[in-house]
Amino acid sequence: MAKRSNIRRISAEFDANDYFEDAGQIADLDLLERKWSPDDKPRRAKKHEKTPKHHNNNEAPNGHTHHTREQRYVKNIIPRTDGQAKLMEAIDRDNLVLALGPAGTGKTYLAIAKAVEALKAGRVGRIVLCRPAVDAGENIGFLPGDMEDKLAPYLRPLYDALADRLPAKSLKSMMAEGLIEIAPVAFMRGRTLNNAFVVIDEAQNCTYMQLKMLLTRLGWNSSMIVTGDPAQSDLLPELSGLATAAERLEEMEDISVIRLAKEDVVRHPLVARMLNTL
Structure with missing residues (x-):
């Protein structure tokens, strides 16, 4: 008991x-x-x-397991202004294009979109993106890490534009294989860029001699797009060489100089209005 x-x-x-x-x-x-x-x-x-x-997130109601699919970027770039239409036509027609205009006109985005399009179509073998490592009037001191870590903040806008045109996995693999290269101006001396689509961004922060060096890197079966806003240079006015180079090259054949205006701004409407005031 x-x-x-x-x-x-x-x-x-x-x-x-x-x-x-x-x-x-x-x-x-x-x-x-x-x-x-x-x-x-x-x-x-x-x-x-x-x-x-209990069904997991990847299991369909019918019992079949569908794997996570990579996001597809099937965006067709359509010009939103007359200036952008002229720029896209010039990129398709000429091997060297200089796109000058204020902020928000889509210069960098259109250039990188055309570069990705040419690489996917097999017209070029690689993409080379170049940008000067110049501070916007504020020195934050030495950055930690190796060379890539130090340059990452300066090249961030290029990564953002590429990420909007390519899936993350494809972008990472292409950069690992060397199909997409992002390089600062300091390491372009002596190179010959054959079978490449070259984009030189923020060229208003390059001196005249730097631009001359960069423009003469153009090789066979290559295209080069130079973008910048001469009115927003972080260099002294007499040091920036973009406006001078554009004036001298504008008269040459097979070279297009596209000058965008505030009417071509596709960013927030306030940007175009501020350009008239500032």
């Missing part, structure tokens, strides 16, 4: 503490014959009992 009372007391305590998932499981147990003890685990469900199935 003492043994039965102890067993009832212990089972009542475990039942009160919700040790079992179902209170009816206690009635199914033969406590004396099975020599049940509090250390025993709750019984497993019987074979004839059905347990609810």
Whole structure:
């Protein structure tokens, strides 16, 4: 009798503490014959009992598992202004294009979009993006890390534009394979860029001699787009060479100089209005 009372007391305590998932499981147990003890685990469900199935996030209701698919970027670039239409036509026609205009006119985005389009179509073998590492009037000191870490803040706008045109996995693999290269101006001396689509961004922060060096890197079966805003140079006015280079090259054949205006701004409407005031 003492043994039965102890067993009832212990089972009542475990039942009160919700040790079992179902209170009816206690009635199914033969406590004396099975020599049940509090250390025993709750019984497993019987074979004839059905347990609810839990579908994971990748399992469809019909039982088929569909794998996570990579996001597709099937955006067709359509010019939104007359100036952008002229720029896109010039990129398709000439091997060297200089796009000058205020902020928000889509110079960099259109150039990188055309570069990705040419690479996908097989017209070029690689993309080379170049940008001067110049602070916007504020020196934050030495940056930690290796060369790539130090240059990452300056090249961030190029990464953003590429990420908008390519899936993350494709962008990472292309950069690892060398199909897409992002380089600062300081390391372009002596190179010959054959079978490449070259984009030189923020060229207003290049001196005249730097621009001359960059423009003469153009090789066979290559295209080069130079973008910048002469009115927003972080250099002294007499040091920036973009406006001078554009004036001298504008008269040459097979070279297009596209000058965008505030009417071509596709950013926030306030940007175009501020350009008239600032």
